[in-house]
Amino acid sequence: MKQAMIILLLVLGGGYTQLTGSNADYFLMDSVGYDSLSSADQILLDSILPLYHQAGDNADKLGYLEVLVNELYDEKLWPKYNEILLSLAKNFLEKEPDNKAYKNYLASAMINLGLIYKNHGNIEKALETYHISLKMKEEMGDSNGIASNLNNIAVIYKFQKEPGKALQYYRKANLYFEAIQNKRGAAYTANNIGMIYSELGYPDSTLKYYTKSLSQKKEINDQFGIAMSLNNLGEYYKKQGNAEQALAYYTESHDAFEKVQAKPNMATCLINIGRIHLENNDLAKALKNAKRSLALAREVRYPVKIYNAALLLYTIYKRQQKFAESLKMYELYIHMKDSVINVQNQKAAIKQQMTYEFEKKEALLQAEQEKQQLAHREKVKRQQLIIWAVGAGLLLVIVFSVFLYQRFKVTQAQKLVIEDQKKIVDEKNKHITDSINYAKKIQEAILPSEKERIQAFQNGKTGDNHFVLYLPKDIVSGDFYWVYPTPDNQVIWATADCTGHGVPGAFMSMIGTSLLNEIVIEKNIREPGPILNELRLGIKQALGYSAKNPIRHTDPSELSEKEAAQSQTTEMASLSETTEKMALSTYTEVSADKPSETTVKDGMDIALCSWDKNTNRLLFAGAYNPLYIYRNKNTREKKQDSSTETSIKANPNNDHMLPEKKADSPTETSIKRYQDNGYELMEVKANRQPIGIYIRETPFVQHELQLQPGDTLYTFSDGFTDQFGGAGKQHTGKKFTAKRLRELLFTMQDKPIDDQKKILAQTFESWKKDHEQLDDVCIIGVKI
Numbered sequence: 001m002k003q004a005m006i007i008l009l010l011v012l013g014g015g016y017t018q019l020t021g022s023n024a025d026y027f028l029m030d031s032v033g034y035d036s037l038s039s040a041d042q043i044l045l046d047s048i049l050p051l052y053h054q055a056g057d058n059a060d061k062l063g064y065l066e067v068l069v070n071e072l073y074d075e076k077l078w079p080k081y082n083e084i085l086l087s088l089a090k091n092f093l094e095k096e097p098d099n100k101a102y103k104n105y106l107a108s109a110m111i112n113l114g115l116i117y118k119n120h121g122n123i124e125k126a127l128e129t130y131h132i133s134l135k136m137k138e139e140m141g142d143s144n145g146i147a148s149n150l151n152n153i154a155v156i157y158k159f160q161k162e163p164g165k166a167l168q169y170y171r172k173a174n175l176y177f178e179a180i181q182n183k184r185g186a187a188y189t190a191n192n193i194g195m196i197y198s199e200l201g202y203p204d205s206t207l208k209y210y211t212k213s214l215s216q217k218k219e220i221n222d223q224f225g226i227a228m229s230l231n232n233l234g235e236y237y238k239k240q241g242n243a244e245q246a247l248a249y250y251t252e253s254h255d256a257f258e259k260v261q262a263k264p265n266m267a268t269c270l271i272n273i274g275r276i277h278l279e280n281n282d283l284a285k286a287l288k289n290a291k292r293s294l295a296l297a298r299e300v301r302y303p304v305k306i307y308n309a310a311l312l313l314y315t316i317y318k319r320q321q322k323f324a325e326s327l328k329m330y331e332l333y334i335h336m337k338d339s340v341i342n343v344q345n346q347k348a349a350i351k352q353q354m355t356y357e358f359e360k361k362e363a364l365l366q367a368e369q370e371k372q373q374l375a376h377r378e379k380v381k382r383q384q385l386i387i388w389a390v391g392a393g394l395l396l397v398i399v400f401s402v403f404l405y406q407r408f409k410v411t412q413a414q415k416l417v418i419e420d421q422k423k424i425v426d427e428k429n430k431h432i433t434d435s436i437n438y439a440k441k442i443q444e445a446i447l448p449s450e451k452e453r454i455q456a457f458q459n460g461k462t463g464d465n466h467f468v469l470y471l472p473k474d475i476v477s478g479d480f481y482w483v484y485p486t487p488d489n490q491v492i493w494a495t496a497d498c499t500g501h502g503v504p505g506a507f508m509s510m511i512g513t514s515l516l517n518e519i520v521i522e523k524n525i526r527e528p529g530p531i532l533n534e535l536r537l538g539i540k541q542a543l544g545y546s547a548k549n550p551i552r553h554t555d556p557s558e559l560s561e562k563e564a565a566q567s568q569t570t571e572m573a574s575l576s577e578t579t580e581k582m583a584l585s586t587y588t589e590v591s592a593d594k595p596s597e598t599t600v601k602d603g604m605d606i607a608l609c610s611w612d613k614n615t616n617r618l619l620f621a622g623a624y625n626p627l628y629i630y631r632n633k634n635t636r637e638k639k640q641d642s643s644t645e646t647s648i649k650a651n652p653n654n655d656h657m658l659p660e661k662k663a664d665s666p667t668e669t670s671i672k673r674y675q676d677n678g679y680e681l682m683e684v685k686a687n688r689q690p691i692g693i694y695i696r697e698t699p700f701v702q703h704e705l706q707l708q709p710g711d712t713l714y715t716f717s718d719g720f721t722d723q724f725g726g727a728g729k730q731h732t733g734k735k736f737t738a739k740r741l742r743e744l745l746f747t748m749q750d751k752p753i754d755d756q757k758k759i760l761a762q763t764f765e766s767w768k769k770d771h772e773q774l775d776d777v778c779i780i781g782v783k784i
Contacts, residue, residue, distance in 0.1 A: 026053070028084050032077060040544040041074050047504050058092050062105040069112055073544075082112045100140060107136040107145060111152065118156060127156055147176035147185055154192065167196040184225075187216035191229060198236065206236055221696070227256035227265065234272060247276045267296040267305040274312050278319075287316050307336035436475045436503065443476050443506060446513055448483040456485040456493075457782055459613045465784075467757035471719070471764065471777040478505015479717045479776035482516050489613045492520060492528075493780060495625065496606040497717035499692075501776050511542050512604055512691075528608040528621035529702030535606075536691050536700075543602050545693055603692020607715035616707040616784065621700045622686025628714040628742070629682040629705070630749050633675065670703065676746040683742075711784040712749065716741075719777035720760075725767040736767055753783045 024030050026049060034042065045068070052064040065085040072078040089106035096102060110133035117126035130152050137145035154169035170192045177185035194209030214229040234249035254269035270293035277286035290312045297305030310333035317326035389395075447470075448456070457466040468481055478498040485491045494516060498508035515538040519525050525534060607625035611618050620627045670685035687700050707713075721738045744763060748756050760779060 028052075029080055032080075037074055037077070038544070041072055041077070043507065044068065044071055047507075050503075058088075059099075059101040059105075062089055062092070062102065066105060066108060069109075079112075079116050082109055082116070085109045086113060103136060103140060104142070104145075107133045107140075107142075110136070111149065114152060118159070123156060123160060127153065130156070143176055143180045144182060144185070147173045147180075147182070147189075150176065151185075151189060151192075158196070163196050163199050167193065167200075170196060183216050183220050184222065187213050187220070187222070187225060190216065191232065194232070198239070203236070203240060207233075210236060223256060223260045224262060227253050227260070227262065230256055231265075231269060231272075234269075238272075238276070243276050243279065247273060250276070263296050263300045264302050264305060267293045267300070267302065267309065270296070271305075271308050271312060274316075278312070278316060283316055283320055287313070287320075290316060303336050307333060310336060433475075439503075439506060440475050443480075443509065446510070447480065453483050456483050456491045459784070465753060466780065466782045467753050469757050469760050469777065469779040469781075471761075471773070472501070473719070473773045473776045474502035476502060476506035477776045477778075478502070478509055479719065479778035480509040480513060481778055481780055482513055484516075484520055486526060490526070490610060491613065492526065492531075492608070492610045493715070493782075494606055494608045495715040495717060495778050495780050496604050496691075497625065497719070497776070497778070498604040499602050505776065508602070508604060511539065512606075515539065515542070526610060527702060528610055528619050529700045531608060532606065532621050532623060532691065532700040536603075536697070539603055539692050543692075603690045605717070606691055607686065609713065609715065611707070611782075611784075616709075618705045618707050618713075620684055620703045620705065622684075623689060623691045623700065624686055625715065625717065626686050627684040627703075628716075628745065629684065629707075630712045630714075630745060631680050631682065631708060632710055632749075633678055633680050670701065674742060674746075676743070677749065679746055679749045681742060681746065707784050709784055712753075713782045713784070714745065714779060716779040717776065719773075719775035720764060720779060723764065723768055723771070723774055723777075725769050725771045733771075736764075753781060756781055 027034075027045075028049075032045070034045070037045070048064050048068055052061055055061045055064060062085060065081055065088065068081045069078050069085055072081065085105065086109040089102050089109055092102045093099065093106060110129050114126045114129035114133065117123075117129060130149055134146060134149035134153070137149055150169050150173035154166045154173060157163075157166035157169065170189050174186055174189035174193060177183075177189055190209045191213035194206050194213060197203075197205040197209060210229060210233050214226065214233070217225040217229055230249050230253035234246045234253060236246075237243075237249060238246035250269050250272045254266055254273065257263075257265040257269060270289045274286045274289035274293065277283075277289065290309055294306065294309035294313065297309050310329045314326050314329040314333055317323070317329060453466060453468065454464050457464075459465070470477075470479070470481065472479070478501040480496050480498070482494040482496070483491065484493070496509070496512055498505045498512060500508070512535070515535055516531070519531050519534045519538070523534070525531050605622075605624035607620070607622040607627055609618060609620050609627065672683040672685070674681040674683070682705075684703050684705070687698065689696070689698065689700075721736050721741050723736050724733055725736070726734055744760070748759050751759065764777065
């Protein structure tokens with residue numbers, strides 16, 4: 001299955017490289033070094049650039065460029081796309097000076113340009129650029145953008161060792177965030193103010209703002225931010241000589257970091273705890289925490305953390321007079337110290353080279369501008385001479401005639417160019433379409449065949465007892481289904497809806513199919529709840545997201561907190577400039593009054609079932625997608641008479657669950673019942689979270705049900721219920737809705753399973769009529 005997914009990537013991603021790898025018009029620049037990019041960056045380019053070229057609206061084009069600037073990780077590539085964004089926004093504003101969307105994109109590009117200047121050490125230009133962006137945000141009345149720019153300016157002054165000016169701008173930013181009730185922005189700027197007061201030597205003010213920041217982060221349930229604030233309070237009390245309080249806050253900070261699996265930060269807290277125990281001459285506790293820190297540091301391969309843990313262990317062993325162990329840790333400390341120095345030297349060399357290239361490009365641009373200005377002045381002089389020379393009407397007629405002739409020639413030339421370009425576009429479109437059609441064959445080959453499905457779902461009876469209605473919107477689909485019969489007479493099946501449709505959705509479906517095979521077949525995990533937990537981890541790892549590399553949409557103030565931690569602890573000095581760029585350049589996308597629950601939208605919704613055909617026991621877990629069970633009411637009444645009422649429960653004892661943050665109640669019943677036409681429908685709810693990055697990830701709740709002969713089960717994506725159309729004038733242009741689907745299923749319970757599929761397909765086409773199909777459709781029905 002993994003090989004099939006790789007083939008699909010080669011067909012689609014490789015196709016783009018062959019067509020456009022040397023095409024400056026496609027990549028919008030002469031060279032991108034495509035083959036040297038990470039797989040995540042390659043997928044992003046292959047997904048966004050086609051949308052950019054197909055966009056008919058200028059604002060949409062700028063929006064796609066901003067996505068590339070904000071999401072690309074390559075430090076040499078995203079600044080180039082920011083230059084294009086900046087240039088296009090300026091050009092569009094020249095034609096439409098009052099367009100607010102253009103102004104907003106220009107202001108965002110200016111923020112990114114300020115970050116580029118700062119990274120290259122040109123602080124003066126960075127400040128100038130931030131102030132330009134600030135002025136634009138003030139003209140638009142964008143309070144959130146104003147606060148973000150004030151925060152960026154404060155970061156510059158802190159970087160320049162001017163804490164007084166930094167404090168002034170942090171306080172202004174904090175006032176703006178509080179005025180618009182942006183609790184997240186207010187919490188982080190309050191923390192920044194506390195760090196400035198700590199640097200200036202005002203302990204009371206430091207404690208006041210640290211405490212205020214912690215309280216605000218608890219209000220918005222920002223677990224990582226809470227852990228950072230607890231660590232800062234630990235540093236505060238350590239600085240005040242209160243070792244007992246410092247130890248308490250360090251311990252609480254470690255536990256908070258452990259909840260979000262921030263292992264580098266956990267290692268730092270353990271070092272701080274170990275140092276306090278060492279100062280208290282409690283060598284046993286100091287040794288225990290130092291060893292745990294070293295193990296975590298080695299696990300995440302973090303040289304600075306290993307370096308600090310080895311140094312602490314060297315000191316402890318030396319005091320214990322364990323000289324062999326002490327020497328071993330000292331050698332590790334020296335080795336890691338050399339590694340850190342080498343990494344720092346490499347970063348400095350890369351930064352120096354990038355600065356040289358940037359300054360060289362700036363000089364060339366300035367020379368080009370001067371050349372254009374000189375050409376413009378010359379053109380003005382020539383026009384003046386022409387105006388004075390033209391004195392008679394006959395001459396005006398001649399000049400006008402010549403102008404018309406020249407325009408005719410230009411028009412003819414342009415027509416030929418357009419015709420040639422159309423041929424090129426048609427050829428490329430055919431190549432792309434052929435590649436996608438081939439990808440469709442690969443995707444169809446990966447899906448379970450009809451024969452495999454029949455063998456999986458049959459339960460000692462002849463004939464087929466299931467159907468699959470699969471209607472892709474485009475050539476390839478973002479919806480997929482997956483079936484696996486286990487050796488012990490169980491069948492596990494899934495109906496999944498990946499982010500998007502077409503090519504992007506197909507990528508996700510390949511990843512999902514491959515991960516399900518790995519989890520169920522290779523790892524032998526058979527229960528839906530643990531399967532979905534593992535699937536979520538696999539999706540995040542496949543897309544390059546982790547606790548060490550957080551999602552792009554973070555606050556600019558979070559960066560400054562990490563920068564502030566540089567001045568307090570050696571460990572925080574290793575945080576990368578990439579994290580700073582991501583935080584500063586994208587913070588304005590966060591809602592002012594509500595944290596986004598879809599910060600990163602890559603992932604899928606899924607319904608996953610496991611049916612034991614020996615006992616008719618069914619396990620179910622879902623991400624947004626529910627399970628429908630239709631049952632004859634007479635059958636249910638007989639079962640109730642014999643005291644075998646269907647039970648539904650969640651399974652909280654799950655070794656494969658993620659660390660619990662705020663999970664659903666494990667004893668809560670999540671079922672709704674409907675009755676009609678002699679049948680009862682049980683709708684088993686799914687978790688309200690996707691398979692992917694989510695602001696409050698919880699373990700997936702697993703439901704256990706006892707099925708009865710004659711029950712019919714349905715799992716589905718949302719493509720059917722979200723389709724626009726209608727059966728009459730009053731419903732034209734409306735969604736089909738889940739309610740209509742439930743009513744339709746009630747009416748067809750007395751029909752054979754094959755007829756049910758036909759009825760669903762006919763109903764969908766009748767409802768859709770002339771409307772465009774909005775999404776992929778996938779429904780699985782199983783008769784027990």
